[in-house]
Amino acid sequence: MIKTLALAGLVSATASAGFAADVAPTPPPPASGWTLTVGLGPQVQTSFPGAKSVTVWPTGTLALRRPGEPEPFASPDDGFGLALFDIGWFKAGPVGRVMSSRGLSGGNGAFYGLHDVDWTLELGVYGELWYTEHFRARAEVRQGVNGHDGLDANIALDAIQKYDAFTFAIGPRLQFGDTQYMNAYFSVTPYEAAVNGRVGAYQANGGLASVGGLASVKYDFLPDWSATVFGGYSRLVSSAAASPIPNNLGSLNQYTGGVVIAHSFHLDIPFLP
DSSP, X not given: OHHHHHHHHHHHHHHHHHHHHHHSOOOOOOOOSEEEEEEEEEEEEESSTTOSSEEEEEEEEEEEEOTTSOOOOOOTTSOEEOOXXXXXXXXXXXXXXXXXXXXXXXXXSTTTTSOOBOOEEEEEEEEEEEEEXXXXXXXXEEEESSTTOOEEEEEEEEEEEEETTEEEEEEEEEEEEOHHHHHHHHOBOHHHHHHHSSSOOBOOOSEEXXXXXXXXXXXXXXXXXXXXXXXXXXXXXXXXXXXXXXXXISOSEEEEEEEEEEEEEEEOOTTOO
């Protein structure tokens, strides 16, 4: 009788274990695809390098990552880049940016007689180095394919601190331009000087164009939505600062500020693993 009960108990336990195995949830399959974060918003900025007036210009962010990975930090003044090379502490890839145009009127007629600079699409590469999770260095080198037709480069250093749903960032900025870039915005030909009447002829040279800084605060108000408010200031230096254009017609002080609303969503890209 005891053996019978023991055998019955063993059969019952085995059946229960098998039933539990049948109803236990299966582990989810590995995450596939990508998570794309797209941000867009308006910014108020100096109309063009050396101007005094301001204009509203679109800005945004773009980031691609694996599902479940934390969203990477992006400063509002970063170009639109894609990290084709990523080993964690160092990232690199193509980058692009669009610059607004400079018209003859300069917003108030002061720039009459000076040459136009059309809107410019800049394409190039960037590299991003993370010394720690709280400190980032980023460099971008971009060639204008139209408009100013020059080479433009930026170096940005950022100290970053996350607190709950907020991410704070602040750091210095350096901006460079080759002679072609500097000519487009800061040189004045003798003919232009005669037509304008308020500036003398001047030949700008390539090199460091401005120094400044930028600060931003990002708030994750929903799991897939965030808002970033930012503001920055830079001052023209070297050959750009010696030009009569910012001194007589515009300003040596350059400003920017705005807001970016970003959304993250799942994306399947057939040609990416």
